Every structure is written in C-alpha cells, then in structure tokens.
Amino acid sequence: MNTPIKDHATASGEFNKDEDYVNWHDETLWFVRSKRDKAVFQIPEWEQLREAGSQIKNHGLSNMHDLLVQFEEKATQNGIKVHWAADGKEHNEIVLSILKKQGVTRMVKSKSMLTEECHLNDFLKEKGIEVIDSDLGERIVQMRNEPPSHIVLPAIHLKKADVGETFHIHLGTEKGATDPQYLTEAARQHLRDTFLTRKVALTGVNFAIAETGGFVVCTNEGNADMGTHLADVHIASMGFEKIIPKAEHLSVFLRLLARSATGQPITTFSSHFHKPREGQEMHIILVDNGRTTQLGRPDFRNSLKCIRCAACMNTCPVYRRSGGFSYHSAVAGPIGSILAPNLDMAKNADLPFASTLCGSCSNVCPVKIDIHDQLYKWRQVLVQDGHVSKVKAVGINSMATVLNSPKFFRTAGKLGRFFMKNAPFLVNNSMNPWYNQREMPEPPKKSFRDWYIREKGL
C-alpha cells in the first residue's frame, strides 16, 4: 500500500461523487444500527449493563500490570506459550518464527483487526508465506486486494454484483451471479479445503481472562473454530487491553458485544480456549504497539476499553457517508479516529476532524467510551502541536475572533443572511466547500436574538 494517502475530507469527497451509492451505504449501515436498537431494547437493564462493562474495563486498566502477569502465569500453566511484542514488527516476526519452526508456508487466519494494524499479511507475503483470511467478508476484500472497510463487516462497502464478479475471477463462479446463498456456498467449499489443509491457524482474541489464563473468540461463521481445531498450531494475537479480570465478567461482555455489533443476542460461537488440543501447540502474542503510550494519556486512555463492536461506526453520520477507506487506518470510524492519532499524530491528524461531534457514538458505545469528547480533545492537541493545515488554523482563528465579539457576531450574521438572500451565488458556488454535495439552507429572516427580543423583550 504505497499509494499516497488522501486525507479524510478528500477521500470522502470522492466517495460522495456517486450519490446513489452513498445513499445505499448510509442506509445499509443504518439498518445495522436499527437492528442494534431492537436487540438493546430487549434488555431493561441495558444502561446498567453498559455501566458494568465500563467499570470492569476501568478497573482492568487500573490493574493492567498485575492482570497481565496473572494471565501469563495461568496461561503458561495451561500449556500455552505466551509471547510479548513491543510493536507490530515484533509481532510479525514472532508469527514468522512460529511458521518457520513448523516448516510451513501457508496459514489460515480468522478475523483479527490487530493483524491489520500490524500489516501482518503484507509482511508474511514478502517472506513468501501465503495467508488466507477465512472470515467471508475478509476473504472477499482480500481477493480484491483491499483492506476491510469496517471492523465487523469487512465488505460492507461492496454490492452483491461486486462480490459476484470477484468470485467469478477467483473462485470460478458463474459470471453475473449475485445470489448471496450461491456465492456463500462457493466460499464455503473453497475455504473448507483451506481449513483442512493448513497446519497453522491464527485468530484474534475478543477477551482474555486473567483469572484462568484462557481467551474467548467470537464468530458467527465458525471460521475461527474450523481453522484452529484442525491445525497443529494455534496462534492468538491480542492487544494487551483485551484482558478482563474474571470469567464471570464475560457474562457482561457477551451480553453487550453482539447486540451492539449486529443486533444479535450473541454470536453463533463464543469459543473459550484454555489448553491446546492434545498434540497441538498454542501461542498467545500480547502486543503493545502504542497501547502503553495511550494508557499514559489521561484524556485518551479509556479508548483502550473498546471491545470492537463497531456500533459507533454504524451510527456515525460521517462514517456512513464517507466509507471506511476514507479513514486510511485499520480501525475506521469514530473509535478509529481516537485510536489512530496515538499511533501517528502527523499521519492521522485529519481523523479527529472527521466528525460532527454529535455524540451518537458515545451514546451507543457498550463500554461508555467518551468518544466524541476525545475527538474534540484530540483536535486541541493536534492544533497545539502544529499538525493542522494553515487553512484550517486561519479558519479556526477567524471563527474565534467572530465568536469572541457579540457585536461582530451580530453584524456577520446580518451580512450573511443578506447575501444568502440577495446574492446566493456568493455562497452557492464551488469556492464554498459547504456547498459541495448539498444545497445551502434558506436563510432565516431574522436571527434568534432578534426574534427573542421581539417576543420576550430584552
């Protein structure tokens, strides 16, 4: 991926050129958000459950050191080999060394956003290792040489016809086929062969339990299970923040996760791994890759509570209308926009601005991360550290001048209304970025202040 990265606004502009497509994308994600609402309304104690999820994670972050030490000890007792990786590179090297020791050049992998973050597939490809992603959505985008555009629904940006064409090229399905049943069946056959022939399987981790030294992997397709139970070696990769103190806390998170993600009461499989199968090897790689830094930022550390449900993405008016790729980061959407600047401020300085700060993300977050507050706070940090373009800085400064002077504000408002009414071409032109892809609103006849004085007096 050496193509120059476009900033979020530019990439969104391109995404928005096809109005029908944007509307379809928007509605598809809103449909998922609506399913989430239905599932959530089934649980009267939902808000308390969110609070519980949030507090367990807060507690976990405050005791992270001891929990990890406990986890390592228990997992080791269980016969799992625990590795520590300071960054993505070290993580990838560990995976490679395990593959080399096995003498294999092929691996099957179920969904793991961490490996996307570490660019594991690209790294292994360079070393001559073939990786097949087994989640259907991930397999589709992998065939197309694309990254996932969404952390739960990797191919949400594609239409049936796109998938049909991709499968026609790579799996030899009929040209023009669009029936999801038929296409899924083709992928099932293709991937079954993969599961049966790979000796090493890598999975992500949804939750790791300090108390028992095991971990939980959730899928609907059963792909993580098919891969690992048939492989000689299971590698599980996790950011260290996935740790939770006790097994009983899983009850909270498994109630929250799938309902928030897709509106299901639980995923089809919630698999608990504690020991390798007889004759099997099991490895866990605990990855830092910037997480310790984030843990040290009081304003941003609670982004590490994230359980990767993507509810914030599905609800976000900006994500729905700009698509996952416009975020140029493994994790897109609101949560991605508060995680990415921690990894690289200069490269991701645009992302905290890819938001209306409407707060919907914080309201749906199952572990109560204050996402929109953090987006706002990142903006302060990025401007102070000089990561924001001159144009934006000038704009913000002149805005500050206007908003600081009530008199200036009133005059500016009056002028604005006058010109929008009498000379609309002054604002309705391509020089005004607000005019792109939208009509400017009717100017109100008078300001709120004028109305208030007339109705209520001063």
Next chain:
Amino acid sequence: MSSREKILSLIKQNQPEYKELTVQFKFDTVYENNFEKFAEILSFVGGKAIAVNSYEEIKADIQAHYKGVTNIASTVKELADLADFSLNVSDPHELETLNLAIIEGEFGVAENGAIWVSEKQLPHRVLPMITQYLVIIIKKSEIVTNMHRAYERVKVDETGFGTFISGPSKTADIEQSLVIGAHGARGLTVYVIQ
C-alpha cells in the same frame, strides 16, 4: 531489556491509579417460561427447538428428518444405533465427511438461545463445526435465564475448550443478506427433553 519487561514497566508507570470494582454486574432476568423463550430466540437465530418426552421421540424425529442420510455420528448412547460413523478417530480431519452429529449440551440460555458444550461433551473440538448438520440435546430443567446465570454454572477452564453455540453458522457479509451455513453446521436442531 526484553519486550516483556519493557511493556510491563511502561504499563506500571502509565496505568491510572488503582480503581476498586464495586459496580453491580450481575442482573436477574425473569421469563414466564424459560423453554419458550429459549425456543423463540433459537428460532430467531436460525435454529429450531423441539420439546420431547423421550429419546424414542428424538430417534423417530431424526429418522423422519434425515431419511437416507449417512455419515451420522452420535455421542449420545441412547441414540447410538442412529450412528454409522465412528468418532473413535485420532485425526479430526477424518470428520470431514460427517453429515450429522448428535451431541449433548450441558445447558441452554433462554435470553440468547445459546448452549454450552465443552470437551466434556465433545470427543473432538471441531465436531459441532465440521459436521454439515448438528443436533444438540439438552434437558428442559437445564435452561438458565441469562448469561450471568450461565457463568455461575460454567467453570471455563474445567476442560481445555468450551463454547456457547447459538444457532447454525451464518454470515451476512454479502450485502447484509443472511445466509445460514457459512463454515460450520448448516442447520441446528435442539431437542429439549423433559
């Protein structure tokens, strides 16, 4: 310094002040009838729950539904004569041709239609996923209301592997269209025995 030491020392240095966990995190759910709720949710997630009084009934139902099907394995001794496929294999890859697996579940969860199965019930971890169709048998008295009650029953590390199974394997990765039978079983029938 190794990465382990480096990461742990950075965590120690950067983690916030210790915060006790005092919040309530277990909740009660009350259903008029746990079985009915379980059956309703299981049907919502693409499975089917059937209440039965005896293993004879289960046998008759399976024979009617899977007429002519071969490669059937059973871990349930009462239904052993339905099986023509031995699970006594050392390599799980040999289960690849399995059409129907009949297993027992430890208990069900009404709120999400999930059933806990572990290595106590599974001679091979891959059994409930690799089979084309899956039948699970649970006792009617063994349906708990919600996940909090479920984890009070489960000792997650009692065996090396355990899983909650809720419905047949599925995907909606192609334009949000639900397709049953992604990689795991294409169908799940749960017999709930009195």
